[in-house]
Amino acid sequence: xxxxxxxxxxxxxxxxxxxxxxxxxxxxxxxxxxxxxxxxxxxxxxxxxxxxxxxxxxxxxxxxxxxxxxxxxxxxxxxxxxxxxxxxxxxxxxxxxxxxxxxxxxxxxxxxxxxxxxxxxxxxxxxxxxxxxxxxxxxxxxxxxxxxxxxxxxxxxxxxxxxxxxxxxxxxxxxxxxxxxxxxxxxxxxxxxxxxxxxxxxxxxxxxxxxxxxxxxxxxxxxxxxxxxxxxxxxxxxxxxxxxxxxxxxxxxxxxxxxxxxxxxxxxxxxxxxxxxxxxxxxxxxxxxxxxxxxxxxxxxxxxxxxxxxxxxxxxxxxxxxxxxxxxxxxxxxx
Amino acid sequence: xxxxxxxxxxxxxxxxxxxxxxxxxxxxxxxxxxxxxxxxxxxxxxxxxxxxxxxxxxxxxxxxxxxxxxxxxxxxxxxxxxxxxxxxxxxxxxxxxxxxxxxxxxxxxxxxxxxxxxxxxxxxxxxxxxxxxxxxxxxxxxxxxxxxxxxxxxxxxxxxxxxxxxxxxxxxxxxxxxxxxxxxxxxxxxxxxxxxxxxxxxxxxxxxxxxxxxxxxxxxxxxxxxxxxxxxxxxxxxxxxxxxxxxxxxxxxxxxxxxxxxxxxxxxxxxxxxxxxxxxxxxxxxxxxxxxxxxxxxxxxxxxxxxxxxxxxxxxxxxxxxxxxxxxxxxxxxx
Numbered sequence: 001x002x003x004x005x006x007x008x009x010x011x012x013x014x015x016x017x018x019x020x021x022x023x024x025x026x027x028x029x030x031x032x033x034x035x036x037x038x039x040x041x042x043x044x045x046x047x048x049x050x051x052x053x054x055x056x057x058x059x060x061x062x063x064x065x066x067x068x069x070x071x072x073x074x075x076x077x078x079x080x081x082x083x084x085x086x087x088x089x090x091x092x093x094x095x096x097x098x099x100x101x102x103x104x105x106x107x108x109x110x111x112x113x114x115x116x117x118x119x120x121x122x123x124x125x126x127x128x129x130x131x132x133x134x135x136x137x138x139x140x141x142x143x144x145x146x147x148x149x150x151x152x153x154x155x156x157x158x159x160x161x162x163x164x165x166x167x168x169x170x171x172x173x174x175x176x177x178x179x180x181x182x183x184x185x186x187x188x189x190x191x192x193x194x195x196x197x198x199x200x201x202x203x204x205x206x207x208x209x210x211x212x213x214x215x216x217x218x219x220x221x222x223x224x225x226x227x228x229x230x231x232x233x234x235x236x237x238x239x240x241x242x243x244x245x246x247x248x249x250x251x252x253x254x255x256x257x258x259x260x261x262x263x264x265x266x267x268x269x270x271x272x273x274x275x276x277x278x279x280x281x282x283x284x285x286x287x288x289x290x291x292x293x294x295x296x297x298x299x300x301x302x303x304x305x306x307x308x309x310x311x312x313x314x315x316x317x318x319x320x321x322x323x324x325x326x327x328x329x330x331x332x333x334x335x
Numbered sequence: 336x337x338x339x340x341x342x343x344x345x346x347x348x349x350x351x352x353x354x355x356x357x358x359x360x361x362x363x364x365x366x367x368x369x370x371x372x373x374x375x376x377x378x379x380x381x382x383x384x385x386x387x388x389x390x391x392x393x394x395x396x397x398x399x400x401x402x403x404x405x406x407x408x409x410x411x412x413x414x415x416x417x418x419x420x421x422x423x424x425x426x427x428x429x430x431x432x433x434x435x436x437x438x439x440x441x442x443x444x445x446x447x448x449x450x451x452x453x454x455x456x457x458x459x460x461x462x463x464x465x466x467x468x469x470x471x472x473x474x475x476x477x478x479x480x481x482x483x484x485x486x487x488x489x490x491x492x493x494x495x496x497x498x499x500x501x502x503x504x505x506x507x508x509x510x511x512x513x514x515x516x517x518x519x520x521x522x523x524x525x526x527x528x529x530x531x532x533x534x535x536x537x538x539x540x541x542x543x544x545x546x547x548x549x550x551x552x553x554x555x556x557x558x559x560x561x562x563x564x565x566x567x568x569x570x571x572x573x574x575x576x577x578x579x580x581x582x583x584x585x586x587x588x589x590x591x592x593x594x595x596x597x598x599x600x601x602x603x604x605x606x607x608x609x610x611x612x613x614x615x616x617x618x619x620x621x622x623x624x625x626x627x628x629x630x631x632x633x634x635x636x637x638x639x640x641x642x643x644x645x646x647x648x649x650x651x652x653x654x655x656x657x658x659x660x661x662x663x664x665x666x667x668x669x670x
Contacts, residue, residue, distance in 0.1 A: 059602045060572075224597040237395075246597040256595045262559040262581040263591065265609030267394045272607045274600030 004029045005310055007071070007098040009064045013054055015253040016321065021054070022070070022314045030103040032082045039076035039092060039102045039109070041333045043306075045123040046317040047072060047157075048222075051250040060276045071097030071313070073123050075112070086111065093122050098313050100333060116292060124328035125161055125302040126291055128277055132244060133161035134287040135280045138169075140242040140273045141218040145170035148212045150231055153222030154195065155182035157328035158244060161291075162220045163192050164300050171218070174211045176204075176227060178323045185326055190301060204230040215239075224248045229258050241272040251321055303327030310334075339364045340645055342406070342433040344399045348389055350588040351656065356389070357405070357649045365438040367417045374411035374427060374437045374444065376668045378641075380458040381652040382407060382492075383557075386585040395611045406432030406648070408458050410447070421446065428457050433648050435668060451627060459663035460496055460637040461626055463612055467579065468496035469622040470615040473504075475577040475608045476553040480505035483547045485566055488557030489530065490517035492663035493579060496626075497555045498527050499635050506553070509546045511539075511562060513658045520661055524636060539565040550574075559583045564593050576607040586656055638662030645669075 003026040010023035032038045050072060053064045064070060074097060078090040083106035086092065094109035096102035112122045124130065136158075143149050149166040153159045154175025163173045163186065174194040175186040183195035194211040201207045208216070208230055215236035221228050224246030235241070249256040265272060280287070294300040305325040307316040310333045319325055338361040345358035367373045385407060388399045399405060409432060413425040418441035421427065429444035431437035447457045459465065471493075478484050484501040488494040489510025498508045498521065509529040510521040518530035529546035536542045543551070543565055550571035556563050559581030570576070584591040600607060615622070629635040640660040642651040645668045654660055 060604070221597065224595060228595075228597065243597050243600045246595075246601065249595070249598055256598065257592060258595045260559060260563075260581070260584070260591045260593045261596060261607070262556065262563065262578050262609070263584060265578045265607060266581065266611065267609070269395070269610050269614050270608070272596070272600060273605070274597070274602070275604050276601065279604050 002029060002101070003027065004099055004101040006069050006100075007313055008067050009054060009070055010066070012056060012066070013051075013251075016251040017051070017054065017314075017318060019314070023067075024311070029101045032080055032103050034082050035106050037078050037083050037086045037092075037104055037106060037109070038080040039094070039096065039104055040079045041074055041076040041096070041100050041102065042091075042335070043075040043120050043123055044071055044098050044313060044331050044333055045073040045128075046313065046320060046329050046331060048245055048247045048250060048320050050317065051321075060278060069097045069099050071099075073128055074098075074102075075119055075123055076102065091119050093127070100310055117295060120304055120306065120328075120330055121295075121302065123330055124157055124304060125295065125300060126288065129157040129328055130161050130291045131280065131284060131287045132277050133158045133165060134291060135277065135283070136242045136244045136275055137162045137165050137218070137220055139280070140271075140275060141220055141240050143169050143171040143218045146172070147217035148172045148174065148214055149218040149220065150174045150176065150208065150212065150216045150234075151220045151222070152176045152227050152231065153245065153247060154186055154192070155326045156222060159220070159222050160186070160190060160303065160327055161300065164190055165294075166218070167191055168294060168299055172212075172214075174208070176208075176223075176231075182326055185303070189303075198227050205233050208234045218242070220244060222247060225256070226258065232259075232261060232264050235264065235268050235270055237268050237270075239268055239270040241270065243272060243274040247321065305329045307331045337364060337436070338362065339437075340435040341404050342648055343402050344389060344405055345401070347391060347401070348386075348586075351586040352386070352389065352649075352653060354649070358402075359646075364436045367415055367438050369417050370441050372413050372418050372421045372427075372439055372441060372444070373415040374429070374431065374439055375414045376409055376411040376431070376435050376437065377426075377670070378410040378455050378458055379406055379433050379648060379666050379668055380408040380463075381648065381655060381664050381666060383580055383582045383585060383655050385652065386656075395613060404432045404434050406434075408463060409433075409437075410454055410458060411437065426454050428462070435645055452630060455639055455641070455665055456630075456637065458665055459492060459639060460630065460635060461623065464492040464663055465496050465626045466615070466619060466622045467612050468493045468500060469626060470612065470618065471577045471579045471610055472497045472500050472553070472555055474615070475606075475610060476555055476575050478504050478506040478553045481507070482552035483507045483509065483549055484553040484555065485509045485511065485543065485547065485551045485569075486555045486557070487511045487562050487566065488580065488582060489521055489527070490514075490661050491557060494555070494557050495521070495525060495638065495662055496635065499525055500629075501553070502526055503629060503634055507547075507549075509543070511543075511558075511566075517661055520638070524638075533562050540568050543569045553577070555579060557582060559591070561593065567594075567596060567599050570599065570603050570605055572603050572605075574603055574605040576605065578607060578609040582656065640664045642666045
């Protein structure tokens with residue numbers, strides 16, 4: 001019989017995770033009991049927030065413990081069912097992470113419709129990624145028609161959806177990303193109004209000012225650090241800053257230190273608000289419906305970077321911090 | 336005839352203002368024309384925000400120009416009226432600043448009622464100070480019954496009102512101030528639950544944690560800097576941080592640098608929002624009414640530190656940054 005391949009947390013990383021962070025093991029596959037199903041994993045998601053869970057500190061989700069299975073969102077096929085709710089061949093979404101098989105209780109996963117869009121989109125634009133963009137932008141950023149929305153990490157999974165929703169809402173959209181290829185994608189494929197390459201910019205603060213002649217009304221921040229410092233200087237009166245991620249700081253060994261934000265917030269009567277998707281669980285229905293509608297209307301496009309092979313999951317995860325991927329990064333574990 | 340004594344901005348300060356910042360001059364008093372009144376100044380207000388206006392940078396109120404009359408809120412007596420709306424002996428409130436006389440257009444000032452409370456309160460608890468506390472706490476901080484509210488600069492003009500309003504709303508109130516005398520006042524006179532002396536604390540972060548066993552739900556920040564860094568570490572999920580002032584940074588010659596706040600805001604789904612009173616002009620009526628009611632019911636106490644003599648205005652202003660005063664700091668210029 002097949003074995004279950006798993007990737008466990010071997011050692012908490014200091015700074016950037018490396019091969020010592022991960023441990024590959026094989027375990028027996030547990031046969032499902034009544035009310036359970038056996039899932040064969042097809043896709044697993046790799047996301048920046050997982051770096052945060054590798055640290056042993058209280059946060060919005062509990063940290064991984066040593067020898068825990070890593071990862072989070074995953075999609076698989078039901079290969080054996082002892083539940084009335086599922087049958088062999090159903091495609092399901094759950095949080096079973098980086099393992100090739102999972103024996104789930106029937107209420108741990110939900111069935112996804114194979115016909116609306118490729119199933120992988122449920123880990124991306126129709127899943128937590130899309131919902132994160134939707135609530136962070138609309139509930140905290142509240143862009144109004146004609147306002148300017150700036151996004152850091154703009155070509156990433158969340159950022160690329162944020163920009164498109166902001167365009168749907170009639171805003172001027174400026175993305176910040178780290179390669180010309182990404183910026184070309186933002187402008188030509190996603191119709192961003194401007195895109196700034198922070199790596200080649202000699203004066204980011206000035207380049208943001210140039211790209212935002214009317215100032216910055218909404219800043220959707222995935223990155224933090226010096227990129228955000230440069231955006232903050234350009235915000236308008238009553239600006240809203242959605243703090244979604246701070247990927248620049250996740251692998252820092254020292255402290256994340258920079259200009260304090262207080263005087264800027266006072267002068268601009270501005271709001272800076274952090275969130276995690278868990279704050280919006282009771283509104284997931286609303287978000288999913290809107291995203292699916294826009295996707296069907298052709299108003300939302302998405303890009304996926306799909307790596308292949310279970311053994312490459314850690315590499316794919318580490319790629320997130322290299323900033324090379326466009327759109328949602330996934331690993332296809334099996335067909 | 337009397338001369339008008341004025342204090343002008345002589346030189347923009349770098350770091351802490353000193354005697355070279357100010358210039359005393361005497362000018363002729365302009366006789367009021369139709370629709371105007373002549374005011375003899377009684378009280379002038381000195382406030383931390385005036386330091387910000389001495390810098391030549393765009394902010395929520397225009398910076399002072401060299402040779403501008405300094406100051407802001409002031410109270411005086413009408414000594415000559417060419418307006419139907421005012422008569423000799425009326426007490427008026429306006430923004431005519433640090434000068435002994437002022438010839439005002441009738442719509443530049445408003446009459447105040449001498450009978451509700453001492454007239455000086457209109458520069459303090461019933462004036463901009465009280466309104467700042469009211470809107471900053473209730474509109475941004477939104478304390479709920481049983482929540483914990485922490486205030487920096489707690490014995491200052493704004494802070495001492497914030498704490499009392501938080502008590503009225505049923506919160507647990509913890510003040511941070513810089514002398515034992517102030518903290519005694521906060522606990523014994525204003526019924527704060529705890530008060531922390533940041534100057535004698537050997538571990539402020541820990542002392543805040545001890546004084547807030549249930550964490551910090553609302554932080555009303557008048558101070559910024561390291562004091563606020565220590566509070567931020569202690570905030571709860573869904574905390575609200577009202578950023579009202581950052582007096583620790585106003586006289587800094589270098590940059591105001593410290594831990595970036597993004598990851599804290601994400602982990603706690605917390606909000607940090609700056610404001611200035613100008614954001615609430617259309618709700619001043621509501622605020623003034625509530626403050627006067629609480630004052631009459633004995634639910635609000637106030638302390639004033641009143642210096643005497645026109646020549647001491649700059650000293651009084653500089654005292655703000657020494658942190659020696661309790662409550663609202665005013666200068667009585669004339670009887």
